[in-house]
Each structure stands twice: as C-alpha cells, then as structure tokens.
Amino acid sequence: MLNYKVKIGLAPMRRDVTPRPGIFNWEKAEERGHHAVAYIKEHFTSEKVSFVDLEGINPVSVMYNDDDAECVIERFLAEKVDAVFIINCNFGNEEIAAHVARAVGKPVCIWAPMDDSFLPDGTRYTDSQCGLFGVSRQMQRLRIPFSYIETCKIEDKIFTEGFKRFISVACMVNNFRGMRIAQVGMRPKPFCSVIYNEGELLEKFGMQVIPVNMAIIIDKYNKILAENDAVLQEGAKLLLSRYEMDDITQPLLKKVYAFVLLYKWVFETYRVQVVSAECWTAMQLAVGAMPCMAYSVLADMGYIISCESDMHGAITMALLSCASLGEKISFFGEFTVRHPENKNAELLWHCGPFAYSLRKEATPCKAVNMRAWFQVKDSEYTIARFDQESGDYKLLAGTCKSTDGPYTFGTYLWAEFDDLPAWERKLVEGPYIHHMAEIEGDYTQELREFCKYIPGITPDAVE
Numbered sequence: 082m083l084n085y086k087v088k089i090g091l092a093p094m095r096r097d098v099t100p101r102p103g104i105f106n107w108e109k110a111e112e113r114g115h116h117a118v119a120y121i122k123e124h125f126t127s128e129k130v131s132f133v134d135l136e137g138i139n140p141v142s143v144m145y146n147d148d149d150a151e152c153v154i155e156r157f158l159a160e161k162v163d164a165v166f167i168i169n170c171n172f173g174n175e176e177i178a179a180h181v182a183r184a185v186g187k188p189v190c191i192w193a194p195m196d197d198s199f200l201p202d203g204t205r206y207t208d209s210q211c212g213l214f215g216v217s218r219q220m221q222r223l224r225i226p227f228s229y230i231e232t233c234k235i236e237d238k239i240f241t242e243g244f245k246r247f248i249s250v251a252c253m254v255n256n257f258r259g260m261r262i263a264q265v266g267m268r269p270k271p272f273c274s275v276i277y278n279e280g281e282l283l284e285k286f287g288m289q290v291i292p293v294n295m296a297i298i299i300d301k302y303n304k305i306l307a308e309n310d311a312v313l314q315e316g317a318k319l320l321l322s323r324y325e326m327d328d329i330t331q332p333l334l335k336k337v338y339a340f341v342l343l344y345k346w347v348f349e350t351y352r353v354q355v356v357s358a359e360c361w362t363a364m365q366l367a368v369g370a371m372p373c374m375a376y377s378v379l380a381d382m383g384y385i386i387s388c389e390s391d392m393h394g395a396i397t398m399a400l401l402s403c404a405s406l407g408e409k410i411s412f413f414g415e416f417t418v419r420h421p422e423n424k425n426a427e428l429l430w431h432c433g434p435f436a437y438s439l440r441k442e443a444t445p446c447k448a449v450n451m452r453a454w455f456q457v458k459d460s461e462y463t464i465a466r467f468d469q470e471s472g473d474y475k476l477l478a479g480t481c482k483s484t485d486g487p488y489t490f491g492t493y494l495w496a497e498f499d500d501l502p503a504w505e506r507k508l509v510e511g512p513y514i515h516h517m518a519e520i521e522g523d524y525t526q527e528l529r530e531f532c533k534y535i536p537g538i539t540p541d542a543v544e
Contacts, residue, residue, distance in 0.1 A: 465479075
C-alpha cells in the first residue's frame with residue numbers, strides 16, 4: 082500500500098554578518114525562526130506528518146554558515162526526511178539554502194515571514210522578502226526545483242494552504258519514485274489504448290512493474306475459496322447489507338468476496354503499492370465470478386486497483402490519493418457519454434469498482450451481475466490522467482463539479498466542466514485516453530507542483 086507519512090526538515094536561516102542594527106539583526110531573525118518552527122510543529126504535526134528541527138545544531142538552532150549547512154545536511158539525511166522547508170528569517174543566505182536543498186535531494190519549499198513594520202526612526206530589522214529573491218535565484222542557477230509560499234504571516238490562511246499543499250507534493254514524490262505496481266493478467270485484446278512502456282517507467286522513474294501470471298491468480302483464488310469459508314460468509318453478509326441484489330449476484334457473494342482476500346494477498350506477497358488488473362475478460366471465464374464489487378470494498382480499505390489493465394490509470398489514482406494524504410479515495414471514472422441536455426456535462430463511469438463510501442445518499446444502490454450500481458455523491462472533483470507519447474510524459478489535471486443527470490447502470494458521476502468540448506478535444510488529440518482518475522477536492526495545484534520534482538513529466542491543462 083501507499084505510504085502517506087511525510088517527514089519534513091524545518092530549516093530556519095539567517096544572514097551571517099557582523100552584528101549591527103537594522104536588516105541583519107541576529108536576535109530578531111532567530112526569534113522569528115524559533116516562532117515559525119514552534120508554530121508549524123504545533124499546528125501541522127499529525128499521525129501522518131512529522132518534523133525534524135535544528136535544535137542543537139548550533140547554539141541558536143538557526144543555520145547561517147557553511148558549517149551549519151553541513152550539520153543540517155547530515156541530520157536531515159540521517160533522519161530520512163521527505164522534504165525540506167527553508168524559513169528565511171531575515172535576508173538569509175542563498176548559498177547555504179541551495180547547498181542544503183541540493184545535498185538532501187528532496188522537494189524543498191522556501192518561505193519568508195512577513196517583515197515587521199517600520200520603527201519611528203525608519204529602522205527595519207529583517208527584509209526577509211528581499212532575501213527570498215536571492216535564495217530563489219540561486220536555486221534557479223543550480224537547477225534545483227523548489228516550491229514557495231507567498232510572503233505572509235504564519236497565521237495567515239495563505240500559509241496554511243501553501244504548507245499543506247507542499248506536504249501533499251512531498252507525499253506524491255515520495256511514493257512515485259520507485260513505485261512497485263503489480264500487473265495482474267494481460268490487457269484485454271481490444272484495449273490497445275492502455276498499452277504502456279514498462280522499460281521506460283523503470284528507466285525514467287524507477288517504477289517496477291511486477292507481473293503476476295493469471296495461472297497463479299487462479300490457483301490462489303481457488304485455495305482462498307476452499308480454506309476461508311467463515312471469512313467469506315462474513316464478507317457475503319457485508320455485501321448483502323449494502324446492495325439490493327439481483328438473482329445472479331446473491332448466490333455468488335462468497336466468490337465475489339474471495340477477490341478481496343485475493344488482492345490483499347497480491348499486495349502483501351509482491352510488496353506493491355498499486356495494482357493494475359485484467360478484470361472482465363479472463364476472471365469470469367477462469368473462476369466464475371467478477372471482481373468489480375470486491376474492488377469497491379478494497380478501495381475503502383485503502384487499496385488502489387485500476388480496471389482493464391490500465392497501468393497509467395493506476396499511477397494516476399495513486400498520485401491523487403497521495404495528494405490527499407490518503408484522506409480521500411480516488412476512483413476510475415472514464416469519459417463515456419455526453420449529457421443529453423447539458424452541453425458541458427459528461428458521464429464519468431465504470432462498471433462497478435468505485436468505493437462504496439462514495440455513493441450518493443438516498444439514491445438507488447444495486448448489485449447486478451456482480452457489479453455495483455450507484456451514483457457518486459455531489460461535490461467538486463479533481464480529474465487527472467498520467468500518460469505519454471513517444472516517451473513524452475504528461476500529467477493532465479483539471480476540475481469538475483457533480484450535476485444532475487439521467488439514472489444509469491454501473492458506478493458513475495455526472496460531471497459538469499467549464500468547457501466540455503475543450504476536454505473532448507484534449508483527449509482526442511492526446512496523448513490521453515478516456516480513462517481518467519478522480520478524487521474529491523481540488524488538487525490541481527498539487528499535481529502541477531509535483532511535476533517540478535520529477536524530470537520527464539510535463540504538467541498539462543485544458544485551456
């Protein structure tokens with residue numbers, strides 16, 4: 082499964098000059114640095130987010146020279162931080178900021194707290210924003226990708242939003258690099274659109290595709306069915322409590338739930354974070370059941386599985402889940418048909434794999450031929466697709482809002498766009514296909530920012 086824990090190194094920094102009143106005042110800078118670190122640790126620490134500070138790195142716990150930078154690098158590497166947050170407490174030191182960022186090699190964000198007001202005699206103590214421009218230029222010269230938060234008070238909403246966004250980006254980068262993805266079975270024969278380049282994913286991004294032969298899957302499935310009757314009985318009861326069942330599905334509920342145990346075994350045995358699976362051409366033929374409703378159960382457990390052997394779709398779902406730190410559940414709704422009346426609305430649909438927790442209350446919730454049928458709840462959603470053409474990888478991202486539309490089968494969302502024809506043109510002209518990943522909330526800025534840290538991926542949008 083994906084790892085949603087993020088550890089961030091907090092690096093307050095000041096200018097190293099002979100003490101004098103005015104913009105390079107040591108005491109004011111150190112005071113601001115200590116306040117910022119304490120505030121961040123108090124307001125952003127959680128089960129998923131932790132921090133490494135500079136306590137004891139020198140007598141003032143604020144870095145300001147080359148020796149400090151070396152100590153900071155050593156600590157951050159030893160603590161295995163996932164990102165670095167540099168706080169420019171006065172004019173700062175662009176040389177050590179860039180040195181720390183490059184040596185640690187993780188996403189880095191720079192920020193300057195709002196400078197204090199002028200004193201009656203005209204004195205200014207910090208000029209932190211001014212120094213931020215020097216820091217950013219040094220990062221650019223050394224080709225170090227970085228994020229930044231607009232100069233503001235640390236208590237401001239803009240800081241909270243920017244810092245949370247950076248945490249999300251760090252989570253995305255941490256999981257993307259070296260991701261292990263199980264490929265269960267082969268792609269359906271007619272689905273040429275989901276062809277991907279396994280070698281390129283490994284060479285460019287360190288991603289490992291783990292092939293799982295269908296013969297192994299069938300053998301394990303049959304063993305689960307034979308050896309876990311009590312668990313399967315409870316699973317069947319769970320499914321029966323959720324859905325209005327048709328005559329085909331109800332007698333097969335234990336076989337359907339066996340896929341839940343099967344895929345949990347795949348994740349654990351092959352140590353993968355994501356699965357791309359063949360689902361509707363081989364499974365029913367091989368074992369006499371369909372996994373769609375099981376995917377729904379697994380999604381609510383935090384497991385990410387894409388349908389129809391769509392490797393790029395699985396990767397996109399993982400990115401969206403990381404953007405929310407696992408707080409929201411991504412789903413796999415493809416562009417299917419236009420709304421019969423609303424020219425900017427589209428049916429985002431798949432045959433039944435969406436997480437049960439996404440269902441819209443007080444609407445029909447059925448199980449038909451081992452597939453869930455329900456509408457997704459009303460909200461704003463991010464919609465995205467990671468794909469490529471001739472080795473040119475892109476990450477398309479945008480937003481849509483739920484809207485009313487005709488009842489239909491499968492799991493689905495009627496989604497309204499600002500300009501649906503522009504989306505259609507984007508998908509037709511490529512390098513994308515109609516398979517998309519969605520998640521509740523707007524994470525488009527996070528997705529664009531993520532691309533800074535992964536060479537070879539270009540952020541994309543519908544103009």
